[in-house]
Amino acid sequence: EKTSLWGGRFAGGPADALARLSVSVQFDWRLAPYDIAGSRAHARVLAAAGLLDPDELGQMLAALDDLEAACASGEFRPTIDDEDVHTALERGLLERLGALGGKLRAGRSRNDQVATDLRLYMRDHARGVAQAVVELADALTEQAANNVNTAAPGMTHVQHAQPVTFGHWLLAHVQPLLRDLDRLRDWDARTAISPLGSGALAGSSLPLDPAAVAKELGFTAPAPNSMDAVADRDFVAEFLFITSLIGVHLSRLGEEVVLWTSTEFGWVELDDAFATGSSIMPQKKNADIAELARGKSGRLIGGLVTVLTMLKGLPLTYDRDMQEDKEPVFDAIETLELLLPALAGMISTMTVRVDRLTAAAPVGFSLATEVADWLVRKGVPFRDAHEITGKLVALCSVRECELEDLTDDDLKTVSEHLDPSVRQILTVESALAARTTPGSTGPGPVAEQLAQVQHHLDTW
Ligand code: ARG
Secondary structure, rough: OOOOOOOOOOOOOOOHHHHHHOOOOHHHHHHHHHHHHHHHHHHHHHOOOOOOOOHHHHHHHHHHHHHHHHHHHOOOOOOOOOOHHHHHHHHHHHHHHHHHHHHHHHOOOHHHHHHHHHHHHHHHHHHHHHHHHHHHHHHHHHHOOOOOOOEEEEOOOOEEEEEEHHHHHHHHHHHHHHHHHHHHHHHHHHOEOOOOOOOOOOOOOOOOHHHHHHHHHOOOEEEEOHHEEEEEEHHHHHHHHHHHHHHHHHHHHHHHHHOOOOOOOOOOOHHHHHEEEOOOOOOEEEEEEHHHHHHHHHHHHHHHHHHHHHHHOOOOOOOOOHHHHHHHHHHHHHHHHHHHHHHHHHHHHHHOOOOHHHHHHHOOOHHHHHHHHHHHHHHHHHHHHHHHHHHHHHHHHEEEOOOHHHHHHHHHHHHHOOOOOOOOOOHHHHHOOOOHHHHHOOOHHHHHHHHHHHHHHHHO
């Protein structure tokens, strides 16, 4: 006989097609340990309310412990007839306790139960995701520390723009990750609200103690509105936004690694253990991790869109549509749990080709802005300085030479404001050293930034 949670008013069991559509245990089984934790807390408040006597509570808690161990060992498994994790676990409890097992459902519905389980699962796993983000940020920061003085051609539009240090560039990938960590922390504070006690939607006529349950489960407070508590999936949507944004950040980093490791750039070489080969071209060494980072951001964003689209227009309170909230969450967490360690390993083991970066730094007239700034310091309005420097670049393009190759006469001819001393600022070193304001790419501000980033990561 099937142990369904709701057969009383039905003449027969569900059609196979319905059962197949309805079943979620194949994915929501991940919630089992959290469901059991919730059951323990609920059993205690039922006992405190006099609805379980001390002996019954003892038996209940022992059975829950036993069931938890059986789930962990794989000895207790959901079957195809268990609609969802809650159904399966009630079956396990009934197998252990007989009729007494049926007392635990008093004052509780799957609606407040599933919302609680999911919050618990997500808060727990978000900590693991955050830790993996920290490890990637650490790897980038360590490479940055080794490249505080490595010149690189900073780009806009993938065109050489102005020289930067590669350390500054790498830290520019750390900063978004630090914001993601802060976002996860903010999210956790908002998610630490306990739905248990809300029942199906209206709360309970039994003398439950939602605050005690909340405390036992590590939540900061019980939900202020039972209808909202079972209808709310903001915590899912918000989490999926954060994981999507992390995905976007990893994708942008991945795209740059693909560029940096190309023959044309040749700025970075990947460690053999973090690169892949080709089945036909023996010479190939591909940045598959970086490409998978780029690719997997798509499914992370897809999960966010799935949940927002599912929620929009849903009437309060619980609707079965909401069962669709879980797979995107599990997928986002599991995707990041796979991706982040691979990226961290790839970054921490890559070799930075300092020679190639340094050689590329001044290419493409990336020091032209230095000339314009030099003119500004002489009192020339920037508008004119820009025009004068542009003329110098045009002349170099015709002559196929660099700015420092122009003769004293060339300089005079282009502008009366120019003189040979301008050549002193036409080096990458002086361009970098001149950038002393906070947040700039000069060695001083980068060292300061590095210390702040390291502190942020160490105290996370
Ligand atoms: N498996 C369901 C879900 O994930 C649990 C809640 C079911 N509640 C209900 N009233 N059918 O949403």
